Amino acid sequence: MTLPLAQRGSTRLRAGSARRRVAIRGLTGTLLFVLILEAVPRLGLVNPAYLPPFSEIMVALGAQAATPAFWTLLGQTVFGWFTGLIIALVAGIALGMFIGSLKWVREATHSTIEFLRPIPSVALIPLAVILFGTDMRSTLLLVVYATFWQVLIQVLSGVQDVDPIARETARSYRFRPLTQLRSLVWPTALPYVMTGVRLGASVALILEITGELVIGSPGIGKQIVLSQTAGQVATMYAFVIVAGMLGVAVNLGTRLLERRVLRWHTSIRRDQEGSP
Amino acid sequence: MNTTRSEGDASLLEVQHVRKVYSSGGTEFEAIRDLDFRVSDGEFLCIVGPSGAGKTTLLRCIGGLLDVTSGSVSLAGARVTSPPEGMAIVFQEYGRSLFPWLTVRQNVELPLREKKVPATRRAELVSDALEAVGLAHVPDSYPWQLSGGMQQRVAIARAVAYQPRILLMDEPFAAVDAQTRAELEDLVFSLWKSLQVTVVFVTHDIDEAIYLGQRVLVLSNSPTSVLEDVPIPLPKARDQLRTRSLPEFNELRQKIHRLVQTAKRTMIT
Numbered sequence: 001m002t003l004p005l006a007q008r009g010s011t012r013l014r015a016g017s018a019r020r021r022v023a024i025r026g027l028t029g030t031l032l033f034v035l036i037l038e039a040v041p042r043l044g045l046v047n048p049a050y051l052p053p054f055s056e057i058m059v060a061l062g063a064q065a066a067t068p069a070f071w072t073l074l075g076q077t078v079f080g081w082f083t084g085l086i087i088a089l090v091a092g093i094a095l096g097m098f099i100g101s102l103k104w105v106r107e108a109t110h111s112t113i114e115f116l117r118p119i120p121s122v123a124l125i126p127l128a129v130i131l132f133g134t135d136m137r138s139t140l141l142l143v144v145y146a147t148f149w150q151v152l153i154q155v156l157s158g159v160q161d162v163d164p165i166a167r168e169t170a171r172s173y174r175f176r177p178l179t180q181l182r183s184l185v186w187p188t189a190l191p192y193v194m195t196g197v198r199l200g201a202s203v204a205l206i207l208e209i210t211g212e213l214v215i216g217s218p219g220i221g222k223q224i225v226l227s228q229t230a231g232q233v234a235t236m237y238a239f240v241i242v243a244g245m246l247g248v249a250v251n252l253g254t255r256l257l258e259r260r261v262l263r264w265h266t267s268i269r270r271d272q273e274g275s276p
Numbered sequence: 277m278n279t280t281r282s283e284g285d286a287s288l289l290e291v292q293h294v295r296k297v298y299s300s301g302g303t304e305f306e307a308i309r310d311l312d313f314r315v316s317d318g319e320f321l322c323i324v325g326p327s328g329a330g331k332t333t334l335l336r337c338i339g340g341l342l343d344v345t346s347g348s349v350s351l352a353g354a355r356v357t358s359p360p361e362g363m364a365i366v367f368q369e370y371g372r373s374l375f376p377w378l379t380v381r382q383n384v385e386l387p388l389r390e391k392k393v394p395a396t397r398r399a400e401l402v403s404d405a406l407e408a409v410g411l412a413h414v415p416d417s418y419p420w421q422l423s424g425g426m427q428q429r430v431a432i433a434r435a436v437a438y439q440p441r442i443l444l445m446d447e448p449f450a451a452v453d454a455q456t457r458a459e460l461e462d463l464v465f466s467l468w469k470s471l472q473v474t475v476v477f478v479t480h481d482i483d484e485a486i487y488l489g490q491r492v493l494v495l496s497n498s499p500t501s502v503l504e505d506v507p508i509p510l511p512k513a514r515d516q517l518r519t520r521s522l523p524e525f526n527e528l529r530q531k532i533h534r535l536v537q538t539a540k541r542t543m544i545t
């Protein structure tokens with residue numbers, strides 16, 4: 001279940017020079033891509049009105065970054081993303097621990113969860129607009145809804161993963177239920193929680209941008225639409241790139257966090273793989 | 277209950293006509309048919325029996341982790357229905373019984389915290405226990421950084437620090453090499469002598485049972501009952517080489533070996 005993590009753990013060991021090679025290759029690829037983006041409109045292969053040369057997009061981005069309004073927009077997007085993520089995390093973890101710990105609650109909620117979970121968050125846009133209009137809260141609703149399920153599902157599997165021997169150990173030493181939750185269930189679920197955080201953070205960003213784009217709540221996403229209708233194509237691309245960079249930053253950040261929190265975890269998996 | 281207690285000496289643990297039937301998904305399996313024995317206070321009892329005889333099942337019933345189907349388990353006169361006070365269990369799967377996210381010290385300390393032992397006393401107990409099992413030098417390591425034998429020592433230290441009246445051990449050394457095994461046997465034996473704790477020690481190794489126990493209970497194959505209760509009249513001082521080469525040791529080994537063979541045969545026929 002936690003295999004991807006384990007693989008990362010073991011590859012990291014023998015990855016020394018291989019990783020540098022991959023990094024160099026990645027950089028070369030990006031450079032090549034940028035060159036193509038620059039060349040294709042200049043050579044007239046694509047109408048520059050739809051796809052301006054990369055340098056123009058960068059100039060537009062630079063011009064945006066010089067305005068305080070840009071940073072306000074970026075702040076709004078990040079704030080919406082973060083608030084939604086935190087709400088979803090708190091709710092997902094609390095509910096997940098509760099539902100997962102009690103067998104009958106788990107069984108009672110199973111079908112409901114399986115019904116609600118696949119509902120695409122964007123299907124809730126009309127509802128969100130009725131409730132909150134084009135306010136930031138509309139988008140927040142989408143973000144929380146989509147992210148919550150990612151987290152909840154992970155926490156539920158995590159709580160289930162408690163080792164029976166560890167549980168019997170805790171019981172035989174007469175750990176109170178709260179101690180069992182804190183010192184056994186929670187640490188066991190933590191790797192799953194971190195996966196939930198990682199997946200949830202990405203999903204939250206997608207929904208944040210989507211919400212801004214479609215509903216028109218303030219942020220980077222809304223600006224993509226506004227630049228498009230104003231015919232500022234290069235600026236539109238600039239905002240798309242900002243959204244992309246946010247995504248990369250979120251991914252890097254959550255991976256770093258995961259690695260930091262789960263140091264013992266990757267290590268123990270590596271250990272178990274090594275022994276017969 | 278009064279009648280049974282008036283009979284004898286200070287019997288700490290009483291296992292009375294315990295029967296355990298596992299039922300899962302409509303099928304029933306009688307793991308233990310009828311086990312009846314008692315363990316006196318301060319005794320070292322070893323239990324041997326063929327694989328699948330229900331030794332682990334029995335320990336889990338004694339430990340209050342599993343309900344008996346009929347019969348009863350009593351500790352110090354009180355019926356065991358959930359893990360009782362003053363009991364510690366060392367599991368066969370030591371790796372899984374230690375918490376990998378806690379250091380050695382924290383693993384040993386956690387049950388003491390839960391028992392609300394004051395901090396200074398706790399620190400004392402933890403370092404004494406780690407000292408006793410020869411792990412005083414690695415309190416801040418994580419269990420997965422240690423060898424199998426060392427991990428099992430941590431589990432033993434955790435049990436020792438807990439200061440139980442009775443210690444249950446389920447094939448604790450089955451997964452360590454012969455040398456480590458001998459060391460751990462001597463460790464457990466000396467701990468038992470110095471701590472005056474009652475030990476119920478399950479093993480499938482006949483030599484180990486004779487070496488450690490004051491009494492060896494030989495179990496039959498499943499559905500399980502007591503095949504024979506063999507007293508071990510060896511001198512109380514143990515030495516891996518000398519004790520094991522005593523003629524009495526050899527006689528006992530042959531006797532119990534035959535019993536276990538009988539147990540196995542009765543299953544086939």
Ligand SMILES: Nc1ncnc2c1ncn2[C@@H]1O[C@H](COP(=O)(O)OP(=O)(O)OP(=O)(O)O)[C@@H](O)[C@H]1O
Nearest residue numbers: 298300305307326327328329330331332333334480
């Ligand atoms: N939870 C369970 N449900 C159903 N049957 C079980 C369960 N646990 C154990 N058994 C069965 O009960 C029997 C006794 O199992 P147990 O683990 O107690 O044996 P054991 O004497 O400890 O064996 P070993 O020496 O191999 O550890 C086995 O046949 C096993 O298949």
Ligand SMILES: [Mg+2]
Nearest residue numbers: 331332333447
């Ligand atoms: Mg067993």
